[in-house]
Amino acid sequence: MQKSYLIKRILYAIFIFFVVMVLNFFIPRIGVDDPAERYYPPQGNMTDVEYDIIKQVTREQYGFDVSNLQQFLNYAKGLFQGDLGTSFRPGNPKVSDLIAERLPWTLVLSVTNLLISLFIGLMIGTIAAWRRGRWQDTLLLNMSTISTALPAFFLALILSFYFGFELELFPAYTNPNMVSGFDWSWEAVKVVMYNAALPIISMSIGGIIGYGQGTRNAVIAVTNEDFILTARAKGLSRNQVIFKHTLRNAMLPIVTSLGMSISGLIGGAVIIEQIFNWNGMGTLFLEANNTNDYPLMMGIMLFMSAFAIVANLVTELCYSLLDPRVTVGEKR
Amino acid sequence: MTKKFLFCILIMTLSFGLVACVGNEYERRNDPTNTLYVGAVAASFPTSFMPWLSREGIAPTIASMLYSTLFSYDEETGDFLPSIAKEWYYVDPDGNPIITEDGHIDYERLESLYSVSSQKYLPVKIVLNDDVYWNDGTKLTAEDVYYTFDIGTNNALSNHAGALAWTSDLQHNYSNGILLRQGIFTYDHGANERGYQILEDEKDTVLYIHVNKVLGAITSLFTTILILPKHIWEPIVTPSNQLNSKEPTEETLYQYQHPIGSGPYDLDSEHSNAQVIVLKKNENYHLKNEQNGDLYQVDTIKFMLFQEVNVAIYALLKGHVDILDSTISSNYMSLFEGRDHIYVSNAEGTFIQSLVLNLNPATSEKNPMRDLLASSDVRRAIALAIDQEELVQNVLNGAGLTVSAGLMSENLTDFYNPDADILRGDLTQRLSEANAILDELYPLKDASGYRLFQDHRISFEILGSPGEQEVISRLQVQLQKIGIEVKYTAKGSTPERTFLYNSKFDMTLQGVIFSLSNLDIMYRAHFVTLSNSSNYGRLSNLTLSARIESMRNTLNLQTKYDLICELQPMIAEQYYKIPLYCSNVLTVARTDRYTGFVTVNGQSIFNTESLQNLTLVSEEG
Numbered sequence: 047m048q049k050s051y052l053i054k055r056i057l058y059a060i061f062i063f064f065v066v067m068v069l070n071f072f073i074p075r076i077g078v079d080d081p082a083e084r085y086y087p088p089q090g091n092m093t094d095v096e097y098d099i100i101k102q103v104t105r106e107q108y109g110f111d112v113s114n115l116q117q118f119l120n121y122a123k124g125l126f127q128g129d130l131g132t133s134f135r136p137g138n139p140k141v142s143d144l145i146a147e148r149l150p151w152t153l154v155l156s157v158t159n160l161l162i163s164l165f166i167g168l169m170i171g172t173i174a175a176w177r178r179g180r181w182q183d184t185l186l187l188n189m190s191t192i193s194t195a196l197p198a199f200f201l202a203l204i205l206s207f208y209f210g211f212e213l214e215l216f217p218a219y220t221n222p223n224m225v226s227g228f229d230w231s232w233e234a235v236k237v238v239m240y241n242a243a244l245p246i247i248s249m250s251i252g253g254i255i256g257y258g259q260g261t262r263n264a265v266i267a268v269t270n271e272d273f274i275l276t277a278r279a280k281g282l283s284r285n286q287v288i289f290k291h292t293l294r295n296a297m298l299p300i301v302t303s304l305g306m307s308i309s310g311l312i313g314g315a316v317i318i319e320q321i322f323n324w325n326g327m328g329t330l331f332l333e334a335n336n337t338n339d340y341p342l343m344m345g346i347m348l349f350m351s352a353f354a355i356v357a358n359l360v361t362e363l364c365y366s367l368l369d370p371r372v373t374v375g376e377k378r
Numbered sequence: 379m380t381k382k383f384l385f386c387i388l389i390m391t392l393s394f395g396l397v398a399c400v401g402n403e404y405e406r407r408n409d410p411t412n413t414l415y416v417g418a419v420a421a422s423f424p425t426s427f428m429p430w431l432s433r434e435g436i437a438p439t440i441a442s443m444l445y446s447t448l449f450s451y452d453e454e455t456g457d458f459l460p461s462i463a464k465e466w467y468y469v470d471p472d473g474n475p476i477i478t479e480d481g482h483i484d485y486e487r488l489e490s491l492y493s494v495s496s497q498k499y500l501p502v503k504i505v506l507n508d509d510v511y512w513n514d515g516t517k518l519t520a521e522d523v524y525y526t527f528d529i530g531t532n533n534a535l536s537n538h539a540g541a542l543a544w545t546s547d548l549q550h551n552y553s554n555g556i557l558l559r560q561g562i563f564t565y566d567h568g569a570n571e572r573g574y575q576i577l578e579d580e581k582d583t584v585l586y587i588h589v590n591k592v593l594g595a596i597t598s599l600f601t602t603i604l605i606l607p608k609h610i611w612e613p614i615v616t617p618s619n620q621l622n623s624k625e626p627t628e629e630t631l632y633q634y635q636h637p638i639g640s641g642p643y644d645l646d647s648e649h650s651n652a653q654v655i656v657l658k659k660n661e662n663y664h665l666k667n668e669q670n671g672d673l674y675q676v677d678t679i680k681f682m683l684f685q686e687v688n689v690a691i692y693a694l695l696k697g698h699v700d701i702l703d704s705t706i707s708s709n710y711m712s713l714f715e716g717r718d719h720i721y722v723s724n725a726e727g728t729f730i731q732s733l734v735l736n737l738n739p740a741t742s743e744k745n746p747m748r749d750l751l752a753s754s755d756v757r758r759a760i761a762l763a764i765d766q767e768e769l770v771q772n773v774l775n776g777a778g779l780t781v782s783a784g785l786m787s788e789n790l791t792d793f794y795n796p797d798a799d800i801l802r803g804d805l806t807q808r809l810s811e812a813n814a815i816l817d818e819l820y821p822l823k824d825a826s827g828y829r830l831f832q833d834h835r836i837s838f839e840i841l842g843s844p845g846e847q848e849v850i851s852r853l854q855v856q857l858q859k860i861g862i863e864v865k866y867t868a869k870g871s872t873p874e875r876t877f878l879y880n881s882k883f884d885m886t887l888q889g890v891i892f893s894l895s896n897l898d899i900m901y902r903a904h905f906v907t908l909s910n911s912s913n914y915g916r917l918s919n920l921t922l923s924a925r926i927e928s929m930r931n932t933l934n935l936q937t938k939y940d941l942i943c944e945l946q947p948m949i950a951e952q953y954y955k956i957p958l959y960c961s962n963v964l965t966v967a968r969t970d971r972y973t974g975f976v977t978v979n980g981q982s983i984f985n986t987e988s989l990q991n992l993t994l995v996s997e998e999g
Contacts, residue, residue, distance in 0.1 A: 100542045103533050107622070136426035136437070137626060137634045203688065211692045218696075219689050222653035222682055320685045325652060329422075329685060336421035337434045 052363070059359045066351040067125065071118050074340045082110060108134065121344075130348065131341035133334075141345030144330060149312070151225065152319070152326030154242055156311040159249040164304065166250075167257020172288060174258065175265035186258050193255040199317040202248035206321055209244060216243045219323040245322045249315060253307070260303050264296035271295070298365070305361025309354035404698045406971070412677035412994050414972065416984055417690045417699035423652055423683050426634040427645060429604040430530075430541050431622055436655075436681060436703065443657055443679075444639035445604035448504060448523070451597065453728075453980070454789060456894040458600055461665070462518060462640065465505040466600070473574040473586065475503060485934040492591060493933050499549045499561070499588040500933075502596060503574070506583040510664045512607045513644045519582035520564045525608035527562050527587070527599070529621065536621040544602050547595035549588040555617060561588035592930055593938060594898035601895070607638050640664075642674045642989075655681040667990070675974075675992050694966055695720075701967040701975075703984040708775040708964060719970035723983035725963040726789060730781050732955040733840070733853065734888045735760070738916040739881040746832060748884060751915075755819065757953035759812040763860045764853070765805055769959045773849050777964055781957035784946030785890055789979055793894070793939045798946035801957070812860045820861075829861035837863040838884035841877055844868070846887050849958065878914040886914060890955065897942060901926045905949065917954050971995055 082104035105111040109120065124131060130141035174186040210218025220241045228234045268274060269292060277291045307314075316328030323329075327346060334342035406415040420435035429441035449458035449466070458466065467475035468488050476491065478484045492500060510518040527548060530541035534555030550561030563569035565581030574586045589595040614629050615621050623630065636647050642665070643657035650656050657679040665673045682699055684690035691710060693699050695717065714720045735751045736743075750756050766780035782788070784798025801808075822830040829836045840850045850866045857864050864885065870876055877883045890912075892900055903912045906923045925948065929941035949955075965983040967975050973995060976987040 097543075099533075100546075103542060132625075135422075135434075136424055136428060136431035137631060138623070206689060207692060211696050218692065219684065220653070222651065225653070226651035321689060323653065323683060323685055323689070332685065333422035 055359055055362060059355050062355050063352060066355070067122065067348060068118075070344050070347050070351065071121055072114070074343060075114060082108075125348075130345035133342040133345075134339045135337065135342070141342050144342065145327070145345060145349055148325060148327050148330045151324065152312055152315060152328065154238065155245050155249065155315050155318070155324065155326065158242065158246050159253060159315075160304075160307055160311065162246065162250045163253025163257050163307075166254045168261050168293070168300070170254065171258040171261025172265055172293060174262040175269060176284075176288065178266060183262070186255070186262060189255050190259045193252050196252075198248055198252050199321060201251060202245065202318050202321045205244045205248050217241050217322075218244075219321075220325065222323075225325050241322075242324075245315070245318050245324055248321075249318055257300070257303065260300055261296065264299045265292055268292050268296045301361065301364060305357060305364075308361070309357035311357075312353050313350045404696075406699060407697050410996060412675075414676045414679050414701065414989075414992065415699040416679060416681045417684055417693055417702045417704075418681050419684050419687050419690045419702070419704040421685065423655055423681070425652055426631075427637040428621070428634045429606075429637075430536070431634070439703070440645075440655060440657070440681070441604060442641065443643040444637050444641045444645055445606075446510075446640045447601050447604055448506075449600040451601040451895055453893050453895065454791075456792065458596075460507065462506055462510050462523070462605055463504050463600075464507045466596070467503045469501045469503045469574075469586070471497070471501070471573070473501070473503065483935070485936060489933040489937075498591060500591050500595065501574075502587050502589055504585050504587065506585075507664055508583050510640055511662050512609075512638050512640050513660055513662070514607075514610075514638050516607065516609055517582065518605070518607070518640050520585040521566060521582075522605055522608045523585055524562050524564045524567055525612060526603060526606045529606070529611070529615065530603065532557075534617050534620075535615055541603075541621075544598050547590045547592075547599060549590065563587070591933070592898060593933060593935060594895075594930070597895050605640065607640075610638050643679065646678075653683045657681075674989050676972075676989050679989075691966075694968060697968065697970070699968075700971055701984050702965060703982055704965070705982060706964045706966055708777040708962075711775065711777070711964070714966060719968050721967045721969050721975055721983070723963070723965045723967065723975065723977045724777055725965075725977045725981060725983075726779060726787075726979045727961050727963045728787055728891045728893065728980040730785055730787075730890050730892075730960045731849070731958045732785065732888050732890055733760075733764070733958055734886050734915050734955050735953070736881055736883055736885065736915045737954055738918055740916070743881045747834070747836065747838065750831060750836065751838075751884070753819070754951075754953060755815050757956075759815040759860055760857065760862065761801055761953045761956045762808040762812040762815075763857055763862075764801070764956055764958065765856050766801075766957065766959055767805075768856070769849065769852055772852060774959060774961050777962040779960045779962070781960045782946070783950035783953075783957060785892055785949060785955060785957055786942075786946055787892075787960065790893065793942040795943040795946040798950040800947070800950050809859055816860055816862075823861055827858070827861055828863050835863055836861065837865065839865050839867040841867055841869040841873060841883045841886035849887065853958075874910075879910050881914070881916055883914070887958075888912070888914065888955065894942075898930045901945065902930065904955070905952075915954055917952060919948075919952065922948050922952070969995075 082101040102111065109117060112120075121131065128142070130145070132138045133141055133144060170182075170186060174183040177183050206218045209215045217240065221237065224237055224241050228238065273295075274287065274291055277287050282290075312327050313331070315324070315326065316331060318324070319326045319328035320332055327350075331343065331346045333339070334346060406413075409415075418436045422435065424434075424437040424440065427441065427444060429445050446462045448461060448463040450461050451457075452459055467477055468483060469475055470491060476484050476488050488500075504520075504523070506518070506520060506523070512518055527545060527550065529536045530545040531548060531550050532552040532555065533542060534552065536542075548561050549559060551558045560568065560572075563572050563574050563586040565576045565578070565584070569576045569584075569586055572586075576584045587599070589599065610633055611621070614627065614633065619627050619630060621630075626634070637645055640660075642660055642663045644660050646656035646658050659672070659674055659677050661672075663673065667673045681703070682693075684693060687704070687706075690699075690702055690704070691706070691713065694702050695713070711722065714722055735757055736748055737751045737757065739748050761783070770776065770778045770780060780802070782794070782796070782799040783801045784795055786794050786798065788794050816829060820829040820831055820836060824830055824835055826835075840853065842850050847866050850864065854864050869886065873886075878886065890900070890904065900912075905913055905917050905919075906926055907913055908916050908918060922945070925941060925945055929938055929945060932938050932941065963980060963982055967983050969975070971994065972992045974988070974991040974993045975983050976985065976991050977983065978985045978987055
């Protein structure tokens with residue numbers, strides 16, 4: 047891979063980040079003439095003069111007393127100093143602190159979900175491909191159809207009600223003391239695993255089937271290649287053919303899906319977190335949205351976007367490293 | 379391969395099974411203590427308990443339990459009930475109470491003293507209870523009240539718009555930290571110099587305030603502002619570290635999270651977090667019950683956060699919580715039917731749903747169809763065709779009431795005027811009257827039976843949210859009977875700015891709540907003010923506006939009540955905000971651990987009276 051290609055991709059990612067930053071700042075402001083009026087509607091027997099004073103105080107307090115452009119410049123300056131802004135919530139905590147507090151809990155769900163989906167998806171996809179036309183393959187295809195029609199949040203509700211409320215095998219919603227009581231002890235880890243079980247199952251069923259389907263198609267495409275026939279003719283065992291030759295060459299589309307999954311790691315569990323009261327980034331975003339906490343909303347969106355941009359960049363770079371046939375940007 | 383795969387699945391299932399052995403922790407079921415588990419459906423819980431900063435979700439409820447106001451307000455009688463303060467009086471310029479021989483406010487004398495006087499304020503004397511303590515053991519005094527009101531008006535220290543709004547009726551003003559006009563007087567803050575005699579042994583309990591010259595001025599000061607402890611906040615609040623500073627100091631943050639209040643409950647900071655809030659009864663709370671025992675009967679309250687209403691309802695049904703502190707749609711009621719230990723509180727509500735007609739759009743928004751609504755005859759025909767009983771039965775599943783066209787609840791017996799109830803009566807008769815009015819104005823109809831105006835079907839759009847589509851579809855059927863078509867149109871997330879404030883709509887649904895405590899503000903906002911107010915249809919009626927101003931400005935309570943009675947028929951006859959229904963407040967509790975839940979009009983079952991009346995079942999047994 048050439049340096050120029052690497053620099054080009056990085057510059058492109060920075061440009062995308064800048065565009066996201068601009069949109070992220072201005073979109074919440076569209077249609078809002080005076081945010082102060084939304085925070086403090088007229089109260090009491092106040093006169094217009096008194097209300098104007100109050101609105102001015104609110105504008106100054108939250109930095110709305112300057113033009114949108116100036117606000118943007120202040121915001122951009124803060125960002126370059128690593129400051130995502132200050133939330134409107136009582137106590138005015140830093141947005142970055144709130145994100146840092148919630149991010150690990152979202153990663154617990156989403157990373158576990160990704161690993162489970164990838165591992166099981168690869169296995170069942172490979173099996174379905176090798177047993178093409180048999181019951182394993184038919185089952186995967188049917189499951190794929192059902193999974194497309196069954197959104198994860200609906201599955202989450204069903205699992206919460208049946209396994210949580212009715213059978214009481216797992217918590218229907220997160221133990222409120224799980225986060226505050228977490229101390230890295232084995233007991234605390236077990237509590238987290240126990241509480242994360244249903245959210246992870248709800249999220250990973252779709253992922254398993256998605257990766258399974260993707261792997262199946264990729265493996266079938268590779269299985270028809272001549273080099274697989276050669277490998278078989280050489281007398282290699284089935285496992286050697288699958289793992290050393292087929293899967294490796296079928297990885298390209300899977301890595302693409304993986305890259306997309308990684309970029310959605312943080313924002314992909316909003317509704318699931320809400321259903322299970324999971325104190326992560328998704329619920330933080332909903333809280334910000336429901337309370338018109340613009341700095342927090344903007345901070346979360348920007349963080350998610352930055353994460354997605356970096357994940358995509360890394361995926362693109364891995365893409366060319368994984369498959370020597372891919373020579374994007376390189377001169378022959 | 380398949381075998382290995384199945385083996386892996388088996389291993390994973392077993393691991394989940396092992397994890398499941400951790401066991402469920404629904405602690406309410408086995409909790410023998412006097413702890414009420416309250417499910418709260420909210421986006422988030424507050425983690426900071428400075429009452430002036432907590433405005434969202436459950437925060438005001440929590441704040442009102444940790445702190446106290448001077449008085450509480452009885453919506454039905456309009457009386458101020460003792461809390462931190464026990465008595466109050468309007469006083470004459472010498473500081474003497476303006477009261478009748480039997481101890482009530484002498485409104486006639488008040489009126490004669492101040493209505494034509496050049497003095498621009500009303501002086502009020504407040505007497506505090508002398509046995510109120512902060513939960514750190516410090517005595518609450520008049521200086522705490524002074525400090526609270528003073529800092530609320532001084533934006534060099536508080537920089538808090540809400541506090542300024544709540545204290546806007548107080549004639550105590552600052553400019554850049556300099557006191558321009560003093561409107562609060564205590565023993566230590568110039569009362570005697572101002573001519574209000576406070577004896578030394580009264581200095582902790584007596585203060586005077588100057589308020590705007592309207593009767594409603596004291597309401598928000600008495601019942602909205604939670605009093606803060608001066609000894610906690612004064613040392614740390616400075617112009618460089620304001621209350622609600624964007625960068626609070628460590629000490630300020632600590633105080634936000636470890637509140638010192640004087641309310642009936644204290645925060646158990648150690649056991650509270652972002653998803654559960656634990657309150658413990660304040661054993662030294664100064665208000666007692668009739669037997670001089672504890673006023674509040676519940677020792678501990680645990681608020682548990684639910685972000686999804688369905689999950690919260692199941693948590694109640696399965697016994698994870700005792701009560702839900704949120705209203706339930708009547709559509710959910712079948713879930714609770716036939717279940718043991720479930721109490722559904724069906725309290726009469728105060729929220730009146732109305733259909734607003736845009737009768738006076740701004741010039742740029744006028745069109746021939748909207749011009750029809752300027753006619754009071756057309757508006758009257760529409761109002762007569764609306765069948766409130768049908769809406770209550772079908773939209774609310776019976777959980778609601780019909781409403782007077784004066785938009786006043788019948789519960790408010792002191793000033794409800796039945797003469798304003800002009801839209802009741804036999805529906806067939808009303809429809810024929812409505813059709814007769816319209817036949818005279820617009821006799822032609824199209825093939826579908828809708829009336830024509832300038833060869834166009836008379837058709838209006840009703841601005842609403844997706845949740846209001848059912849009401850609007852019922853209105854479609856009802857108004858079809860008089861040949862008027864109405865259609866649903868989505869109002870979006872910022873309807874005020876997009877449609878309502880600039881009169882870019884035909885009709886819309888609007889909830890109104892009128893009570894004695896808010897009429898001064900709400901009547902003007904709904905029927906007088908033309909820009910950026912709740913008067914979306916821009917009603918402009920000089921007679922009505924003048925009567926509303928008279929009602930606001932009178933210093934005689936009886937005159938005020940009389941004017942409120944007089945205003946209701948005037949409002950009804952505008953046929954501007956047509957009542958559709960008043961929905962009940964439906965809330966649910968379990969009765970297997972506690973009995974004694976009290977249904978209070980307009981409130982959820984988690985209310986002050988329930989907390990004062992609940993008994994643990996085991997204790998009762």
